[in-house]
Amino acid sequence: MKTFLDCIPCFFTQALRTARTVTDDEKVIKRVLDELGTMIKDISLDSSPPETGRVVYHLISEITGERDPYQEVKKNHIDKALSLYDSLKELVKKSNDNLLTAVKFAIVGNIIDLGAVREFDIEGEINGISESEFAISDYVKFKKCLEDADDILYLGDNAGESVFDKILIEEMKKPTKYVVRDAPIINDVTYEDAVRSGIDEVAAIISSGSDAPGVVLDLCSDDFKKTFRDAKFIISKGQGNYEALSEEKYPIFFLLRAKCPVIARDLGVTVGDIVLKGVNIQ
Amino acid sequence: MKTFLDCIPCFFTQALRTARTVTDDEKVIKRVLDELGTMIKDISLDSSPPETGRVVYHLISEITGERDPYQEVKKNHIDKALSLYDSLKELVKKSNDNLLTAVKFAIVGNIIDLGAVREFDIEGEINGISESEFAISDYVKFKKCLEDADDILYLGDNAGESVFDKILIEEMKKPTKYVVRDAPIINDVTYEDAVRSGIDEVAAIISSGSDAPGVVLDLCSDDFKKTFRDAKFIISKGQGNYEALSEEKYPIFFLLRAKCPVIARDLGVTVGDIVLKGVNIQ
Incomplete structure (x- = not known):
């Protein structure tokens, strides 16, 4: 975009x-x-x-002179999300469609975004999400592609949201590479944040090789670009990754909440809507 | 400010x-x-x-290359306000305190502001204003000073709002000078707009001598500055005039709705609050 x-x-x-x-x-x-x-x-x-x-x-x-303005904030967001982990797992387990609930929770986590939104009510969001309908939903395709996939390339977005990603990764039950920013930028998830979130227990954490707040391929390392191009099943979380990748010709499922009018307009949805959109999926 | x-x-x-x-x-x-x-x-x-x-x-x-971007918009706002004039006059007449109701309507008119607020619902505002309480109210002082005043200096703000100003001027029943911007700026009221609003029927229209969107004394004409300094009873409408005059040492009643967080903070109120604040009043 x-x-x-x-x-x-x-x-x-x-x-x-x-x-x-x-x-x-x-x-x-x-x-x-x-x-x-x-x-x-x-x-x-x-x-x-x-x-x-x-x-x-x-x-x-x-x-x-501050390299990582949101360092403390990120820690707090991760710790807050971790404190919700057990109850979220329980809600996933009790739900009719465990995978769908986990997908929705992964999108709830996307409200933790200091770029687009300053204040958010994560518990209110969790309670509301079950009834929320996707403005765009390619869930059927998503489920089918997941069944066919050998492994998953999962593009992380924000710290804290990463804990919600962990729950989805656990629910998908496939080998997963979780992609983090190469260095701190806004409140985006880095290697250290991913480990703090427990991602290392469920996925291999890899760097995009760039500190752009979105996977801008031109700025990524050659190693990462190869991994990306070879991937058959890519999940892209959040606005920054959508902005960076929406015009690329790779098969990607975008999971996000539209938090700004520009992205909402680009997707043809309204601000606040949740989206699971597959592009270039065969 | x-x-x-x-x-x-x-x-x-x-x-x-x-x-x-x-x-x-x-x-x-x-x-x-x-x-x-x-x-x-x-x-x-x-x-x-x-x-x-x-x-x-x-x-x-x-x-x-456009000297007056809001020319058409201003005309529409004035015409819309004029279409409400008769019913507003009726509401003032029927109310327990005619002056207070007219003051409140003059503040309702202040919602017509393309600087701070893009969209507004003027009819909804009119219906809601009777029950609205002032966050700051120096109405008792205002009424007393008005009784004592020989004449009024009324600093206009936006076009359209000017029609609501006319109703207050009529209710105050004192000789009034209505101050307009010297040239078009945003949707602020100019001489032409004031005439279109019917202000010329109830007040002498004078220019501040400046096209700043607020009465910044340093930018005003010497004539206007003299008129301002000699005035005993000054009504200042809207945010722009408040921003320009809030630190001046003259007796002024500020009538406005706080439409941005900065002004709300400066006044110690919350966004959306209505304010009638007298400063340097003896």
């Missing part, structure tokens, strides 16, 4: 929010916005939002 | 919205955002938002 004009004010909102997480010094925060301002003319609308997001968050780190 | 860091993303949102009103050409709109970006470093947080807003909207006009 390309960068829309609407993304530009949003980059400023994100930069402001993130800089404030790191410092109270208004002069430093203003410098972040000043520098971001001078960068706007260099943003091509043909690049995807995660490509630009990466540059924006690097800028914040450079100016504030 | 100074410019807050939160105002900066908001300027981008406003610039995008306004540029889109004028053109569908993404390249032109992107140029507006590019140029605004390069301006950010020159924005002093010590200036008030209307001072910066003025520069932002000038930039949009320069790049798009």
Whole structure:
């Protein structure tokens, strides 16, 4: 997905929010916005939002000196999600369709997103999700492809959400590679976050080789690109990965909640909708 | 009120919205955002938002070639408000406290604001306002000062809202000078808009001498500054005028609805609250 004009004010909102997480010094925060301002003319609308997001968050780190603004927040989100793990497993077990419930929980986890949404009510979301209908659902195809798959390439999104991913991985019962960002960016899941989430107990954790907040193939390592191209069954979590991959010609199931108007419009859904969309599936 | 860091993303949102009103050409709109970006470093947080807003909207006009992006929109808002005039007058007449009801309607009119709020439901607002309580109310002082006043200086805000102002002016029954912007800016009320609203039937229309979207005294004409300094009873409508005047040492009654988090915080109220606040009143 390309960068829309609407993304530009949003980059400023994100930069402001993130800089404030790191410092109270208004002069430093203003410098972040000043520098971001001078960068706007260099943003091509043909690049995807995660490509630009990466540059924006690097800028914040450079100016504030903080490499990982959301380190503590991520830990808290993971610990919160872990505290819900047993009850979520129980709900999956009791449900009529265990896989579908696990898919829905994996999407609930996607509400933990500091890029698009600042505040969220994870317990409220869990209670509401069972009745939520997908705005786009390729669940039948998803189930069929999963049955046929030898293994799964699972593109992680945010820390905390990763615990919900673990539950889905357990339910899918296939060898899985779980893809993390190569270095901290926003609250995206890194190797360390995935381990803290217990992903190492259910999947092989691999890096995309890039710290873009979305799997932008051009920025990924050659190793990862090979793994990606060879994969027969890819699950892509969240908006950042959708933005990066929506125009690629690979078979991917996108699992996400539409959290911003631009993505909702691109998908033809409304903000808040949950989506399980398969593309290039044969 | 100074410019807050939160105002900066908001300027981008406003610039995008306004540029889109004028053109569908993404390249032109992107140029507006590019140029605004390069301006950010020159924005002093010590200036008030209307001072910066003025520069932002000038930039949009320069790049798009459209001097008055909201000309048609303003006409529609005025005509819509005029169509409600008779029923509003009837409601004022039937109410227990005619002046208070007229004050509340004048604040309802303040929802017509394309700077802070894009969409509004004016009829819904009218129905709801009678039960709305002021978050800050200096109505007793207001009434007393009005009784003592020989005349009124009334600082207008938006076109359309101006029709609601007319109703309040009629209810106050004192000689009134109604202050308009000197040239079109956002959807703020100009001389032409005030006449279309019927203000000329109830007040003398005078210009602030400036096209800032708020009465920034430093930018106003000497004539206006003299009138302002000599005034004993000043009513200031809306956010832009509040932002421009909140730190001045003159006796002013601010009538507004808090429509953005920054102003709500500055006033110590919540977004959506209605306010009648007197400052420097003896």
